[in-house]
Amino acid sequence: MAYFHRSICISPQVSFPEADLSRLRESKNNLLEVTEPDYPGIPPGVKRRMGKSVRMAVGAALPLLEDYPAPEGMIIATANGGMEDCLKFLNQILEYNEGLLTPGNFVQSTSNAAAAQIALVTKNHSYNITHVHRGLAFENALMDTIMLLKENPSSGYLLGCTDEISAYNYNIDRLAGWFRDKPVLNRDLFLSPAKGTIAGEGAFMVWMDNKRSGASAEIHAVKTLHSMDPTVVEEGMKQFISENVPAGENPDLLMTGENGDERMNPFLESIESCFPASMPIARFKHLCGEYCTASSFACWLSMQIFQTGKIPTLLVKKNPTDSPVEKIIIYNNYRELQHSFILMSAIDG
Amino acid sequence: MSRIIITGMGLISAIGDSVETNRDSLHNELTGISHIQFYKTAYAGKLPTAEVRHTTEELNRKIFQPESSSITRTSLLGLHAAAEAIRDSGLTLEQLSSKDTALVGATTVGGMCLTDELYHDAKAKEGGTPYLTSYDYASVTLAIQERYRMTGEVSTINTACSSSANAIIYGARLIRHGFAKRAIVGGAESLAKFTINGFNALNILSSRPCAPFDKNRSGLNLGEGAGFLVLEKEEDLQGRKSYAAFTGFGNKNDAYHPSSNSPEGTGPYMSMKAALENSGLKSSDISYINAHGTATENNDETESRAMLRLFEKVPPFSSTKSYTGHTLGAAGAIEAIYSILNLAHQEIYASLSFNDPIPETGLIPVQHYNKQPIEHVMSNSFGFGGNCSTLIFSKT
Amino acid sequence: METTDLKKQLKEQIIHFLNLTTVKPEDIKDDEPLFGEGLGLDSIDSIELIVLLSREYGINIQDPKEGRKILTDINTMVSYIEKNRTK
Numbered sequence: 001m002a003y004f005h006r007s008i009c010i011s012p013q014v015s016f017p018e019a020d021l022s023r024l025r026e027s028k029n030n031l032l033e034v035t036e037p038d039y040p041g042i043p044p045g046v047k048r049r050m051g052k053s054v055r056m057a058v059g060a061a062l063p064l065l066e067d068y069p070a071p072e073g074m075i076i077a078t079a080n081g082g083m084e085d086c087l088k089f090l091n092q093i094l095e096y097n098e099g100l101l102t103p104g105n106f107v108q109s110t111s112n113a114a115a116a117q118i119a120l121v122t123k124n125h126s127y128n129i130t131h132v133h134r135g136l137a138f139e140n141a142l143m144d145t146i147m148l149l150k151e152n153p154s155s156g157y158l159l160g161c162t163d164e165i166s167a168y169n170y171n172i173d174r175l176a177g178w179f180r181d182k183p184v185l186n187r188d189l190f191l192s193p194a195k196g197t198i199a200g201e202g203a204f205m206v207w208m209d210n211k212r213s214g215a216s217a218e219i220h221a222v223k224t225l226h227s228m229d230p231t232v233v234e235e236g237m238k239q240f241i242s243e244n245v246p247a248g249e250n251p252d253l254l255m256t257g258e259n260g261d262e263r264m265n266p267f268l269e270s271i272e273s274c275f276p277a278s279m280p281i282a283r284f285k286h287l288c289g290e291y292c293t294a295s296s297f298a299c300w301l302s303m304q305i306f307q308t309g310k311i312p313t314l315l316v317k318k319n320p321t322d323s324p325v326e327k328i329i330i331y332n333n334y335r336e337l338q339h340s341f342i343l344m345s346a347i348d349g
Numbered sequence: 350m351s352r353i354i355i356t357g358m359g360l361i362s363a364i365g366d367s368v369e370t371n372r373d374s375l376h377n378e379l380t381g382i383s384h385i386q387f388y389k390t391a392y393a394g395k396l397p398t399a400e401v402r403h404t405t406e407e408l409n410r411k412i413f414q415p416e417s418s419s420i421t422r423t424s425l426l427g428l429h430a431a432a433e434a435i436r437d438s439g440l441t442l443e444q445l446s447s448k449d450t451a452l453v454g455a456t457t458v459g460g461m462c463l464t465d466e467l468y469h470d471a472k473a474k475e476g477g478t479p480y481l482t483s484y485d486y487a488s489v490t491l492a493i494q495e496r497y498r499m500t501g502e503v504s505t506i507n508t509a510c511s512s513s514a515n516a517i518i519y520g521a522r523l524i525r526h527g528f529a530k531r532a533i534v535g536g537a538e539s540l541a542k543f544t545i546n547g548f549n550a551l552n553i554l555s556s557r558p559c560a561p562f563d564k565n566r567s568g569l570n571l572g573e574g575a576g577f578l579v580l581e582k583e584e585d586l587q588g589r590k591s592y593a594a595f596t597g598f599g600n601k602n603d604a605y606h607p608s609s610n611s612p613e614g615t616g617p618y619m620s621m622k623a624a625l626e627n628s629g630l631k632s633s634d635i636s637y638i639n640a641h642g643t644a645t646e647n648n649d650e651t652e653s654r655a656m657l658r659l660f661e662k663v664p665p666f667s668s669t670k671s672y673t674g675h676t677l678g679a680a681g682a683i684e685a686i687y688s689i690l691n692l693a694h695q696e697i698y699a700s701l702s703f704n705d706p707i708p709e710t711g712l713i714p715v716q717h718y719n720k721q722p723i724e725h726v727m728s729n730s731f732g733f734g735g736n737c738s739t740l741i742f743s744k745t
Numbered sequence: 746m747e748t749t750d751l752k753k754q755l756k757e758q759i760i761h762f763l764n765l766t767t768v769k770p771e772d773i774k775d776d777e778p779l780f781g782e783g784l785g786l787d788s789i790d791s792i793e794l795i796v797l798l799s800r801e802y803g804i805n806i807q808d809p810k811e812g813r814k815i816l817t818d819i820n821t822m823v824s825y826i827e828k829n830r831t832k
Contacts, residue, residue: 044765044766044767045785047766048763048764048765048766048767049764049789074602079485079486079487080485086461086543087467087471089543089546089547090464090467090468090471090542090543091468092546093464093542093543093546094464094468097391098390098391098392098542098545098546099391100550100795100796100799100800100805101546101549101550101796102550102762102792102793102796103547103550103551103608103789103792103793104789104793106543106546106547106550106551107547107551107607107608107733107789108607110457110507110509110733110734111457111486111507111508112507112508112509112732112733112734112736113607113734115508115734115736116602116607116733116734116735116736117607117734119602119604119734119735120604120605120606120607120735122604123604124602124604125601125602125603125604125615125616125619126601126602127600127601127602128508128600128601128602128734128735128736129506129508129515129519129600129736130506130507130508130736131504131505131506132485132486132487132505132506132507133486133487133490133503133504133505134485134487134491134505136503136504137487137505140502140504143502143528144519144522147522147523147525147526147528150526151522168471168472169471171470171471171472171473172467172470172471172477172481172484173481175470175473175475175476175477175481176477176481176482224502224503225500226491226494226499226500226503227500232500337491550792550796551789551792552792552809606787606788607789608788608789609788
C-alpha cells in the first residue's frame with residue numbers, strides 16, 4: 001500500500017499556499033512561468049546560491065517537512081533542474097577562456113542540488129537520490145518510493161520533483177521543434193493543433209507512507225514505456241488496466257498529458273480508445289505547460305479532485321460529470337517516445 | 350529471495366577498452382593518467398587526466414554507429430561498455446528487448462561534453478547543431494535503449510560521483526520487487542570543459558598524477574570511461590557463468606556542505622555501515638575495500654576517519670582512481686567491476702603514487718598487486734551534495 | 746581611492762558577487778569575521794572572493810590557504826588590496 005498525504009505544488013497556476021482552479025492564469029510568450037512565493041523557510045545564506053528549480057523544490061519541501069520532520073528517504077526527480085546555472089557557468093568558461101572562474105554556478109547546476117539542499121537544511125542523513133530520465137523522471141522516483149515502502153513498511157518518505165524553464169534550455173528545445181513557433185495562449189492550446197506546445201515549470205513535494213488514515217490518495221500502480229508506436233502504447237495501457245483495475249471497477253476519469261502538439265494525437269487516440277466513449281476525460285498541460293516532470297502536476301490535480309469531489313471545468317475535455325470521482329488513471333506522453341500510466345484512488349470515509 | 354548475481358560486465362577506461370585489458374593494467378600497475386591527447390581544452394598539457402585512448406570518430410566506428418548520428422562521446426562510451434556486458438552475459442536480443450529487462454544508466458555530464466555546440470544551440474536564433482536532443486543525461490541511457498530496442502523499465506540517475514553506484518542499487522531493487530527479471534546497469538562519462546573547469550574552480554584538481562591517501566596529495570585527476578553490468582537472479586542462471594553476488598548496499602547523505610564531506614566523515618561512515626547491515630555481514634567479514642579515494646584533501650581524510658570508526662581493523666584498501674582518474678558518473682560502475690574482478694580472480698590492486706600516510710589517520714593503502722583470499726569486497730562512491738553510496742559484492 | 750570609499754565599494758562588490766540579497770553594506774562591520782560567524786561565508790565563498798580580487802583589482806592569489814588569511818574581515822581585505830592592486 002502506498003499513500004500520498006499532504007503535498008505542496010508550486011506551479012504557474014494558483015496552487016500554493018491555496019489552490020484556486022476556477023480561473024486559468026494566462027501564459028506569456030508561449031511560457032507558463034511560476035510566480036515564486038517568498039519562501040520564508042529557506043535560510044538566506046542558502047537561498048542566495050539557488051537557481052529557480054532548486055528554490056522551488058526546497059521552498060515546497062521545507063513547509064511540508066515541518067509536518068513530517070523525519071523522512072527516511074528523499075527521492076527527487078528533475079530533468080533540467082539546474083540548467084540555467086549550468087549555462088551560466090558555460091558562459092563564464094567561454095567569456096574568461098577557461099581562466100579563473102567562480103564555482104558557485106557549477107555546484108548549483110548539478111542535478112542533485114535540490115535533493116542535497118533539502119537534506120542539508122534539514123540535516124537529514126537518510127536515503128537520497130535524484131532521478132533524471134527526461135519525461136519519466138517523476139515516475140521513476142515514484143516507483144523508487146513505492147519500492148522503499150515495501151522494503152520499510154513503517155517508514156515515511158519525501159517524494160518530489162522540480163523543473164525550470166531556463167532561457168537557454170527553452171532555446172535548444174525550440175530549435176528542436178518542441179515548442180510552437182507562433183504565439184499561442186494556453187487557453188487556446190487545443191483549438192488548432194499544430195507542431196509544438198508551450199513550456200512550463202514547477203515543483204511538487206508529497207509525503208508518502210503506508211498509513212491509510214489521513215491520506216489524500218492511494219497510489220495503486222505506475223508503469224512506464226518507451227515506444228514510437230501507438231499500438232504498442234495502447235497494448236501497454238490495456239495490460240496496465242488488466243493488471244491493476246479489478247473487472248467492473250473502471251476508473252472514473254482519464255487524465256491525459258495532451259499538450260496541443262499534433263504529433264501526440266495518434267497516441268491520445270489509442271489511449272482514449274481503451275476506455276468507453278462515455279469516459280470523462282481531462283487534460284492538464286494548458287495549466288502547467290510542458291516540462292519533464294509535469295505528470296506530478298496531474299497527480300496533484302487528482303488529489304484536488306478527490307478532496308473537493310469535483311473536476312474543475314478548466315480541465316474537462318469530454319464528458320463532464322458530477323458523479324463522485326473515486327479512481328483516476330493518468331496517461332502522460334513526453335515527446336512521443338516516453339509514456340507513463342499512473343493509477344490513483346480516493347480514500348473513502 | 351534469490352541472490353542478485355552479476356552475469357556480464359563491460360568496461361572502457363583510460364587503462365583499457367575491455368574488462369580484460371583493464372585487468373591487465375591493474376595487474377601490471379600501469380596507470381592511465383597522463384596528458385590530454387584528444388579533447389580540446391586550455392588545460393591540455395597542464396592538468397593530468399585519464400582520457401580514453403580513442404578519438405570520438407574511432408569510438409563511433411568501433412561501435413558501428415552511423416557517421417551522421419547525433420550521438421555524443423559520452424553515449425558512445427556507454428554503448429561500448431554496454432555492448433561488452435551484453436555479449437559477456439549471453440543474453441539474447443529477444444531477452445534484451447523483452448518487457449522484463451530493465452536499463453538503468455548514470456552520468457553527470459551527459460552530452461554536455463560538447464561545450465561549443467551547447468553554447469551555440471543555447472543562443473542560436475535558428476538552425477542548431479545535430480546535437481539538439483543529445484545534451485541531457487537521459488540521452489546516454491536512451492542511446493542504449495534504442496540500440497537494443499529495450500521495452501522494460503528505464504531510468505537515469507545523477508547523484509554526482511555516486512551516480513552509477515546508485516544505478517546498480519536501483520536496478521537490483523527493480524529485480525527484487527518484480528519490476529524486472531534482469532537489469533543492465535551502469536554509467537558513462539567523458540571529459541568536458543564543464544567538469545574540468547568546474548572542479549578546477551573549486552581548486553580540487555591536481556597538477557600532478559593523483560596520490561590517494563598520501564600525506565602530500567593535492568587533488569584529483571579527471572577521467573572518462575563507462576562501465577555496465579548485467580544483474581540477474583541466481584535462480585535464472587541456467588548454467589551460465591556468474592562473476593559474483595551483489596549482497597549489500599547503503600545510500601546515506603552527509604548533509605554538511607554542497608561540495609565537501611563533514612570532518613568526521615559522517616555520510617561515508619553511515620553509508621558503509623548501512624551496506625554492512627543490508628548485507629548481514631560484520632565489518633570483519635570485509636576482505637578489501639575499493640575506496641572512493643579521489644586524492645582530494647577532504648575526501649581521503651574523511652573517508653579514512655569513517656573507515657577507522659567502522660572497522661576495528663581497517664581491511665586492505667586501494668583507490669583505483671590512481672589508474673583511471675575520477676570518472677565521476679561512471680566511477681561507481683567501473684569500480685564495482687574492479688571489485689568483482691577482485692573476487693573472480695582472488696586478487697587485490699595497488700593504490701599508485703602513495704608514499705606517506707595522512708598523519709591524522711595513519712592509514713596505508715595496498716601498495717602492490719597481490720593474490721589473496723577474498724570473500725567480500727566493499728566499494729565506496731561519495732559525491733557532491735553529500736550523496737554517499739556503498740556497494741558490497743561477495744564470492745559466489 | 747580613499748580607504749573609507751574602498752571599504753564601501755568592496756562591501757557592495759561582495760554583496761553583489763555573492764548574491765547576499767538580504768545584506769546591506771552598512772550591515773557589514775569592518776572588523777567582523779567574514780567566515781564562520783559574522784557574515785557566515787563558507788569555502789565556496791572564499792574561492793569566489795579570490796576570483797573577485799582578481800577580476801576587480803588584478804590581484805592573483807595562488808594559494809587558497811594564503812587567501813583565507815587575507816579574507817579574515819573587511820579591514821584585512823582592504824589593506825591587502827591597497828598594497829597589491831594592479832587595477
